[in-house]
Amino acid sequence: MSLKEKLLSTYIAFEDHLEDDSPIHDLRNEAIKIFEDQGFPTKKEEEWKYTSLKSILKEDYNLFPKREGVVEFKDVKKYFLHDVDTYKVVFVDGKYSSFLSETTHDQLDVCTMSSALSKAKYKPVIEAYFNKAANRESITSLNTAFATEGAYIHIPKNKEVEKPIEIINFATGNESAMLLQPRNLIVVGENAHVQIIERHQSLSTNAVFSNSVTEIFAEKRAYVDYYKIQN
Numbered sequence: 001m002s003l004k005e006k007l008l009s010t011y012i013a014f015e016d017h018l019e020d021d022s023p024i025h026d027l028r029n030e031a032i033k034i035f036e037d038q039g040f041p042t043k044k045e046e047e048w049k050y051t052s053l054k055s056i057l058k059e060d061y062n063l064f065p066k067r068e069g070v071v072e073f074k075d076v077k078k079y080f081l082h083d084v085d086t087y088k089v090v091f092v093d094g095k096y097s098s099f100l101s102e103t104t105h106d107q108l109d110v111c112t113m114s115s116a117l118s119k120a121k122y123k124p125v126i127e128a129y130f131n132k133a134a135n136r137e138s139i140t141s142l143n144t145a146f147a148t149e150g151a152y153i154h155i156p157k158n159k160e161v162e163k164p165i166e167i168i169n170f171a172t173g174n175e176s177a178m179l180l181q182p183r184n185l186i187v188v189g190e191n192a193h194v195q196i197i198e199r200h201q202s203l204s205t206n207a208v209f210s211n212s213v214t215e216i217f218a219e220k221r222a223y224v225d226y227y228k229i230q231n
Contacts, residue, residue: 003057004039008032010063011145024117027131031144038138059207061179065093071170071203073100079201080166086197087165089151093172094180096149100168108161109154113183116152125154129187133215143213147183150212153196157189157219164195169212173204184214188222195225202231 001009011032018025040057041048071092080088087110090100096112103110109122116122117130134140151167169182188194202208210230218224 003059003061004035006061007063007142007146008036014146023127024130028145028147031131031141034136034141035138035145038141041138056207056209059177059209061177061207061209063179065095065174065178065180070174071097071100071172076100076170076201076203079168079170079199081164081197084164086163087161088168089153089165090168090170091149091182092170093174093178094149094169094182097170107156107159109152110165111152113150113152113185114148116185117148122152122154125187126185129215129217130185131215133217134213139211140213143181143183143211146181147213150183150185150214153184153186153194155188155192155194155222157191159189159192161192161194164197167196167198169198169200169210171200171202171204171208171210173202173206173208177207177209179209179211182210182212184212186214186216186224186226188216188218188224190219191221192219193223197227197229199229200231201229 018028040053043049043052087105088100088102089110090097116126131144134144153165155161167184171178171180186196198214200210200212216224216226
């Protein structure tokens, strides 16, 4: 079974646990149809003509790691920013790590995408912004279809966030090859200012396919300093 076939068959079971008759559910169904029609990009496409995915797609990926890998702070502290205090939203093998995260804050919303997608208080922002900036390419659509976890950050207008926010995704490789699909949504209100550092870090030599999507919306006179580090 090819990776595409595996993903399409997995979505059938995945859909049983989704939101019932919601706009987000409709977006997911539309997205998986785009992926089904387009498949993975090839070198025949202009934006991919210098990049081949053949070796990547040969791996037998674990689509949903069964458990969060065990990660001690001492083993990963070198990947956090030093000499500066930050908010931290940390995921290990696609699952939120409360042990490694530090998200105590005032007057801003920082939570997981799983919470934002499931709780009524976040519904207005989710329906107004989720998947509005993402393109309709096949790999992006694949992420939209399976999006369950990542960082949700909403900065109210006129708010200057005093500390940078780190979004860190660790892949332990404990379950051999794995496919991770983080989805981040960042909405910054008028006249607000925030610094965000997103990092993807593999902790082993096992194959990790990280298909991440981050949508950022900055309203009038908002400032967003955004950095992304991948290894």
